[in-house]
Amino acid sequence: MYNSGRALADLCSERKISISxxxxxxxxxxxxxxxxxxLERLDEVLSIMENSSSYSLSNKVETLGGIIGGEGRKMxxxxxxxxxxxxxxxxxxxxxAFACSEYNASMGKICAAPTAGSCGIIxxxxxxxxxxxxxDRDVLLKGLxxxxxxxxxxxxNATVSGAEGGCQAECGAAAAMAAAAIVEMRGxxxxxxxxxxxxxxxxxxxxxxxxxxxxxxxxxxxxxxxGVVNAMISADMALSGVESxxxxxxxxEAMYNVGLGMHQNFKETAKGGIAITETGxxxxxxxx
Amino acid sequence: MKRINSIFDVLxxxxxxxxxxxTAGAARLGKIARYAAEKDVKSVKIxxxxxxxxxxxxxxxxxxxxxxxxxxxxxxxxxxxxxxIADESGVDIEFxxxxxRGAHPNTARFHITRSxxxxxxxxxxxxxxxxxxxxxxxxxxxxxxxxxYTIITKHVDIKGIxxxxxxxxxxxxxxxxxxxxxxxxxxxxASMIIETDENVDPDVVEEIRSLDExxxxxxxxxxxxxxxx
Numbered sequence: 001m002y003n004s005g006r007a008l009a010d011l012c013s014e015r016k017i018s019i020s021x022x023x024x025x026x027x028x029x030x031x032x033x034x035x036x037x038x039l040e041r042l043d044e045v046l047s048i049m050e051n052s053s054s055y056s057l058s059n060k061v062e063t064l065g066g067i068i069g070g071e072g073r074k075m076x077x078x079x080x081x082x083x084x085x086x087x088x089x090x091x092x093x094x095x096x097a098f099a100c101s102e103y104n105a106s107m108g109k110i111c112a113a114p115t116a117g118s119c120g121i122i123x124x125x126x127x128x129x130x131x132x133x134x135x136d137r138d139v140l141l142k143g144l145x146x147x148x149x150x151x152x153x154x155x156x157n158a159t160v161s162g163a164e165g166g167c168q169a170e171c172g173a174a175a176a177m178a179a180a181a182i183v184e185m186r187g188x189x190x191x192x193x194x195x196x197x198x199x200x201x202x203x204x205x206x207x208x209x210x211x212x213x214x215x216x217x218x219x220x221x222x223x224x225x226x227g228v229v230n231a232m233i234s235a236d237m238a239l240s241g242v243e244s245x246x247x248x249x250x251x252x253e254a255m256y257n258v259g260l261g262m263h264q265n266f267k268e269t270a271k272g273g274i275a276i277t278e279t280g281x282x283x284x285x286x287x288x
Numbered sequence: 289m290k291r292i293n294s295i296f297d298v299l300x301x302x303x304x305x306x307x308x309x310x311t312a313g314a315a316r317l318g319k320i321a322r323y324a325a326e327k328d329v330k331s332v333k334i335x336x337x338x339x340x341x342x343x344x345x346x347x348x349x350x351x352x353x354x355x356x357x358x359x360x361x362x363x364x365x366x367x368x369x370x371x372x373i374a375d376e377s378g379v380d381i382e383f384x385x386x387x388x389r390g391a392h393p394n395t396a397r398f399h400i401t402r403s404x405x406x407x408x409x410x411x412x413x414x415x416x417x418x419x420x421x422x423x424x425x426x427x428x429x430x431x432x433x434x435x436x437y438t439i440i441t442k443h444v445d446i447k448g449i450x451x452x453x454x455x456x457x458x459x460x461x462x463x464x465x466x467x468x469x470x471x472x473x474x475x476x477x478a479s480m481i482i483e484t485d486e487n488v489d490p491d492v493v494e495e496i497r498s499l500d501e502x503x504x505x506x507x508x509x510x511x512x513x514x515x516x517x
Contacts, residue, residue: 027295038295045299064306065346104305107348107368113299115417116308122299148295155292161416163309214339215346216306256289270343287346 001026003156005194005248008149012190019180019190020142023149042141045111049123052103052110053096063105065287067217071225072099086229089132093232094225096124101221114151114160117209117216118174120224122147125178125231129185143181150177150197157249158256162209163268165259171220171227172207172255175200178231179238188239198244198251200234205251206258208266210273213284219274301418303362309394310340310347313414315367316511317422318356320434321398321410323508324425328402329357331380338393340414341385353396354381362418392421425506428470428479434511436465436483439493444501445471445478453480453496460492477503 002008002022012022027038055061057072075095078084084091100120104110113122126143129135151160151173159165160173179196183189188196204227212218238244244251265272274280292298303312322329334353336344344350352362355370358379366373374381388395392413400408412422412432422432425440432438443449450469457464466483487509497505 023295031294041296042299045296045302048302064348107304107306107311107351109302109363109365110305111299111302112308112312112418116303116305116311119305144299145295148298151298152292152295155290155298157289159289163416213346214343217346 002149003153005150005153005197005252008153009190009194018142019149019184019193020145023145039138039141042144043137046126046137046140046144048109048111049100049113050127052108053100053120053123053127055108056099056102056106057095061102061106061108063102063217064107065105065213065215065217065283067212067215067283067287068105068221069102071221072096072102089128090229090232092131093124093128093228096127097121097224097228098221100124101216101224105215105217105221113147114155114173114177115162115170117162117211117220118170118224118227120221121171121174121227121231122178122181124224124228125182126185128228129182129232133186135185139185143185146181146184146193147177150180150193153248154252158252159259165256166262166267167207167209167223168201168204168255169259170209171223172201172204174224175204175227175230175234178228179234182231182235183238186235186239188235192238194248195242195244196231196234196238198246198248199237199242200230201251201255202244202246203230203234205255208262208273209268210266210275211268211270212275212280213287214268214270214275215287301362303418304348304352304365304367307347308418309414309416310343310349311352312362312418313394313416313420314340314349314352314396315356315360315362316418316420316434317396317412317414318353318398319359319361319511320356320412320420320422320432320508321400321408322357322359324410324440324506325400325402325408326506327359329379329400330403331382331401332357333382333384333399335384335386335388335397335399337386337388337391337395337397340394340396344383350383357381357398397424420511427472428481430468430481432481432483432508434508436485437487437510438508439480439482439484439488439496440506440508441480441482441496442477442503442505443480443499444503445476446501449499449501450480452499452501453482456492456496457482457484457488460489462486462488462492
C-alpha cells in the first residue's frame with residue numbers, strides 16, 4: 001500500500017519492481033481483478049485515448065461553445081510544411097493534446113485523465129513517446145499504470161479538481177503523471193519518475209482555472225498542449241540526471257496549499273483571469 | 289483529498305465530454321432519477337440551478353440529464369442525440385432555470401410524471417469528478433451517492449416493520465452498509481433508506497414490497513456499476 005511518493009519509491013526498491021508493476025499489483029489486490037482483466041481494461045482506456053487524440057486531426061468537429069477548433073490539425077499541417085522551431089515530436093504531442101481537448105469539447109468519448117479538462121496531456125505524452133521510440137503496446141500500458149499511481153497520490157494528498165485547486169491541480173497533475181510515465185517508458189528509475197513529476201508540477205504551480213464562459217475550451221486546450229510539453233521536458237530533465245530539489249510529496253503539499261489559498265474567482269468560476277477579459281466576456285455573452 | 293480505490297477512478301470516467309461534473313455527473317443524476325421512477329418516465333420537467341443553469345448549453349448538461357433519464361450511461365455515444373431520442377420515443381422533457389436556496393451550484397431537480405400519472409421528485413447535485421449526491425426523493429431527505437445498491441421504502445409507521453425488512457435482508461445474506469429511518473410530518477408514514485453491500489435479489493425486493501405495511505418501494509442500483517467499460 002502506498003499513499004505517498006516516498007512510500008511508492010521505497011516499495012519499488014524493496015521489492016525490486018517498477019512503479020507500473022507495483023501499481024498493477026495493488027490494483028489487483030484492491031479490486032479482486034486478475035492481471036489480465038486489469039490490463040484488458042487498461043487497453044480499452046488506451047484505445048479510447050488513441051481515438052480521442054486523433055479523430056479531429058482528420059475530421060472536422062464542432063465544439064459546443066464554438067470557441068476552439070482545428071488547432072490540432074493546424075499543428076500537423078505546420079509540421080508537414082517544413083522546419084518548425086521545436087521539432088517533430090513536440091509538435092506531434094501538442095497536436096494530439098489539442099485534438100483530444102477539441103474532441104472532448106465536441107462531446108466526443110474521452111477518458112478523464114485525471115479530469116476531462118486535462119484529458120489531452122497523458123494520451124499525447126504516452127502515444128507520442130510510444131511512436132517516437134516504436135514502443136510495444138504493453139509499454140504504453142505501463143505508462144498508463146505509472147500515471148494512475150502518481151494520480152492516486154496527488155488525489156489522496158491534494159486534489160485534481162480545478163474547482164478546488166485551480167488549473168495547476170488539473171493540468172499540473174496530468175503533466176506530473178505523464179512525466180513520471182515517460183521516465184519509466186524510457187527506462188528511468190522510480191526515483192527519476194518522482195523527480196520528473198515534481199519538476200512538472202513545480203513548472204505550473206499557481207496556475208489558475210479561468211475558462212471563458214465557464215466552458216472547457218479556452219484557455220484549456222492550449223494548456224493541454226503546453227501541459228504535454230511540460231511533461232516531456234520534465235521527463236528529459238529527470239532522465240538526464242537533473243533532480244528536483246524539493247521531494248515530490250512536499251511539492252504536492254505545496255500545490256494543495258496554493259490551491260486552497262487561491263481566490264474563488266480563480267477556481268473554475270469564470271470570474272477571473274482570461275474569463276473576464278474584454279474578449280472573454282464578449283464570447284461568454286455570445287454563447288448565452 | 290479523497291480516497292482512491294482503483295486506478296480507473298484516476299484514469300476515468302470514460303465519458304462523453306466535455307465536463308465530468310456538468311456532463312458525466314449530470315447523466316448519473318438522470319439515471320438515479322430514472323431508477324426512482326422505476327424506469328417509468330412519461331414526461332419530466334428538470335429544474336436547473338446555479339452553474340447547471342448558467343452553463344448548461346456549453347456543457348451539454350441538458351443532453352446528459354436527458355440521456356440519464358432514458359437509461360444511457362455517461363459514455364454512451366447516443367448521449368449527444370438524447371434530446372432527439374427522447375422525442376422519438378415519446379418522452380417529453382422540459383428544462384427550466386430556477387434558483388434553489390442553499391443548493392449546491394450544480395443542482396438539478398426532477399419532476400417526473402409516470403405513465404399512471406403519479407409524480408416522482410428527485411433532487412441531486414453533481415459534486416465534482418462525476419460524483420453525485422442525491423439529497424431528496426419524493427419529499428424525503430436522503431444522501432445517496434449512487435455507489436451502493438439502495439432500497440428506499442415508504443411504509444406505515446408501526447412497530448416491528450424495520451425488523452421485518454432487515455430480517456428478510458439478513459436471511460438472504462445481504463449486509464446493510466448504511467441505514468436511515470425517517471418519519472414524515474403527519475407521523476403516520478415513514479421511510480427507510482437502506483444501502484447494502486450486495487445487490488439484492490429481485491425476489492427478495494418483491495417480498496419486501498409485498499409486506500402489508502409497505503406503501504411503496506424504490507430501488508436505486510449503483511450507477512457506476514455499468515460503467516466498467
